[in-house]
Amino acid sequence: MSLVADLPKPIRRAALPFARLHFDGRKLLPFLLPVTVVLVWQLAASAGWISNRLMPAPLDVLKAFWAKLITGELALNIGVSGARAVSGLIVGGSVGFLLGLANGVSKTSFTLTDTTLQMIRTVPNLALIPLVILWFGIGEEAKLFLTSLGVFFPIYLSTLHGVRNVDPQLIEMGRVYGMSRWALFRKVILPGALPSIFVGLRFSLGIMWLTLIVAETMAASAGIGHMANSAREFMMTDVVVLALVIYALLGKLADSIARFLERKTLQWHPAFQPQERA
Amino acid sequence: MASNETRRRRYNVWGKEIEPDFVARPVTPVAGRRAGAAIRIEGLSKSFGDVPVLKGLDLEVPAGQFLAIVGKSGCGKSTLLRLLAGLDQPTSGRISFTAHDDTSRKANARIVFQEPRLLPWARVADNVAVGLGEGAGGSEGRARAEQALDAVQLAEKTGEWPARLSGGQRQRVALARALVSRPDFLALDEPLGALDALTRITMQGLVEQVWQEQGFTALFVTHDVNEAVVLADRVIVLDEGRIALDVAVPQARPRQHGATDLAEIERQLLDAIFRR
Numbered sequence: 178m179s180l181v182a183d184l185p186k187p188i189r190r191a192a193l194p195f196a197r198l199h200f201d202g203r204k205l206l207p208f209l210l211p212v213t214v215v216l217v218w219q220l221a222a223s224a225g226w227i228s229n230r231l232m233p234a235p236l237d238v239l240k241a242f243w244a245k246l247i248t249g250e251l252a253l254n255i256g257v258s259g260a261r262a263v264s265g266l267i268v269g270g271s272v273g274f275l276l277g278l279a280n281g282v283s284k285t286s287f288t289l290t291d292t293t294l295q296m297i298r299t300v301p302n303l304a305l306i307p308l309v310i311l312w313f314g315i316g317e318e319a320k321l322f323l324t325s326l327g328v329f330f331p332i333y334l335s336t337l338h339g340v341r342n343v344d345p346q347l348i349e350m351g352r353v354y355g356m357s358r359w360a361l362f363r364k365v366i367l368p369g370a371l372p373s374i375f376v377g378l379r380f381s382l383g384i385m386w387l388t389l390i391v392a393e394t395m396a397a398s399a400g401i402g403h404m405a406n407s408a409r410e411f412m413m414t415d416v417v418v419l420a421l422v423i424y425a426l427l428g429k430l431a432d433s434i435a436r437f438l439e440r441k442t443l444q445w446h447p448a449f450q451p452q453e454r455a
Numbered sequence: 456m457a458s459n460e461t462r463r464r465r466y467n468v469w470g471k472e473i474e475p476d477f478v479a480r481p482v483t484p485v486a487g488r489r490a491g492a493a494i495r496i497e498g499l500s501k502s503f504g505d506v507p508v509l510k511g512l513d514l515e516v517p518a519g520q521f522l523a524i525v526g527k528s529g530c531g532k533s534t535l536l537r538l539l540a541g542l543d544q545p546t547s548g549r550i551s552f553t554a555h556d557d558t559s560r561k562a563n564a565r566i567v568f569q570e571p572r573l574l575p576w577a578r579v580a581d582n583v584a585v586g587l588g589e590g591a592g593g594s595e596g597r598a599r600a601e602q603a604l605d606a607v608q609l610a611e612k613t614g615e616w617p618a619r620l621s622g623g624q625r626q627r628v629a630l631a632r633a634l635v636s637r638p639d640f641l642a643l644d645e646p647l648g649a650l651d652a653l654t655r656i657t658m659q660g661l662v663e664q665v666w667q668e669q670g671f672t673a674l675f676v677t678h679d680v681n682e683a684v685v686l687a688d689r690v691i692v693l694d695e696g697r698i699a700l701d702v703a704v705p706q707a708r709p710r711q712h713g714a715t716d717l718a719e720i721e722r723q724l725l726d727a728i729f730r731r
């Protein structure tokens with residue numbers, strides 16, 4: 178594996194005619210560090226350097242994973258957390274997107290709402306938890322409210338920034354060439370704002386998981402956070418670590434999906450074009 | 456070698472053969488070619504705040520004429536172009552267009568800017584289709600876009616992203632976008648100003664060629680006196696918002712860069728610009 182990665186590119190290509198099907202050793206490089214850490218961790222645990230009560234060995238985490246998997250508990254909790262994350266993203270994201278567009282296009286709308294939004298933005302949304310529990314109890318509404326609010330601001334700000342920064346020369350061109358307001362929006366403003374919106378989306382995904390984890394840990398009856406919190410009461414460190422690993426994987430998955438969409442929709446962008454043909 | 460004659464004459468500059476990035480073809484007037492719009496400008500003034508930029512301009516441009524406007528920066532030439540293109544409203548005075556069929560309807564005017572102003576997220580053909588306006592969709596729009604790209608000799612770049620084109624190619628796409636709706640009147644605002652010297656010369660040939668083929672009235676704003684003289688039927692020098700000189704350039708086309716009779720007109724124009 179590492180031998181293949183060390184060879185210069187052209188030779189590798191020539192030796193392997195089906196370059197696209199070929200397993201590229203370089204793609205494994207990002208995983209080198211985490212894998213090493215896990216190996217050292219396991220080694221330290223097996224040798225007894227780390228107390229099993231404070232930090233379980235990776236193998237124990239794996240066993241916990243298997244146990245939760247066959248009871249179906251894991252699938253249920255991932256499903257519950259995933260559904261909360263997605264609904265929060267949809268609600269907060271669409272409100273943020275629409276308000277960002279409105280405030281980017283219309284001065285009236287901006288003057289009317291932006292100051293208020295900026296004030297709300299400075300309140301850490303997790304500080305609202307006590308109030309939210311009073312309002313909604315520990316039901317789904319509480320989680321939906323908090324994640325939506327967390328997701329809202331990055332998407333709002335990046336959409337606003339994106340719309341504001343569309344090249345005014347292009348907008349003038351669109352007007353001169355007789356585009357209607359709708360055509361101008363669809364063909365010039367929205368595609369121009371898209372790169373910025375994607376940056377906001379990736380930011381908001383991080384905040385989405387953060388808010389969800391905290392909300393689930395503090396008040397929930399199902400979900401990964403709930404699983405971790407009830408495991409804590411029984412000192413089941415392996416389950417607690419399992420929950421962390423799952424959060425990490427879900428976060429990475431969400432980011433990968435966002436990057437995939439980014440690559441697909443921003444094909445025109447020089448940064449996303451293949452490098453070999455200049 | 457007769458078929459190469461046009462090409463050789465056009466790109467032989469000061470005795471040097473220039474290798475263009477595209478090959479000029481003989482001029483072939485397009486089907487349904489019509490004369491452009493005639494323009495009449497009466498007492499046209501434009502002020503920005505208290506600063507007068509144009510001071511009571513009177514001008515008549517016959518249909519199909521290639522008119523170049525030269526002058527120092529801030530002389531009002533770009534303002535005049537923006538008024539003619541309907542981008543700004545005059546402070547006083549009026550502009551009227553008379554189309555070839557003598558109806559005084561609104562002329563079909565198009566602009567080519569100094570920058571290509573292509574949509575980076577639309578492929579070349581879709582960028583050209585922007586010039587068709589709202590009726591851009593469908594296979595007919597597609598066919599017309601391809602036809603326009605063919606006229607600027609970029610037919611093979613139809614599906615390319617603008618980011619992958621050279622500066623000259625981008626400006627040719629912008630020209631195709633302006634031409635695709637068969638305008639009566641084409642305003643060009645220093646369209647070649649951002650290009651390198653050699654690309655400029657080949658582009659000048661291309662602009663002249665599409666003008667000869669399509670017969671629109673052309674208003675070419677430039678600060679390059681040489682360019683104006685090579686391309687235009689008539690050159691106007693603007694100075695502080697007034698017409699300082701109005702000369703005809705009767706020489707046959709295609710004209711050669713550095714020809715002595717053109718140099719004489721060029722000198723006359725420069726004298727007017729610098730008030731010598």
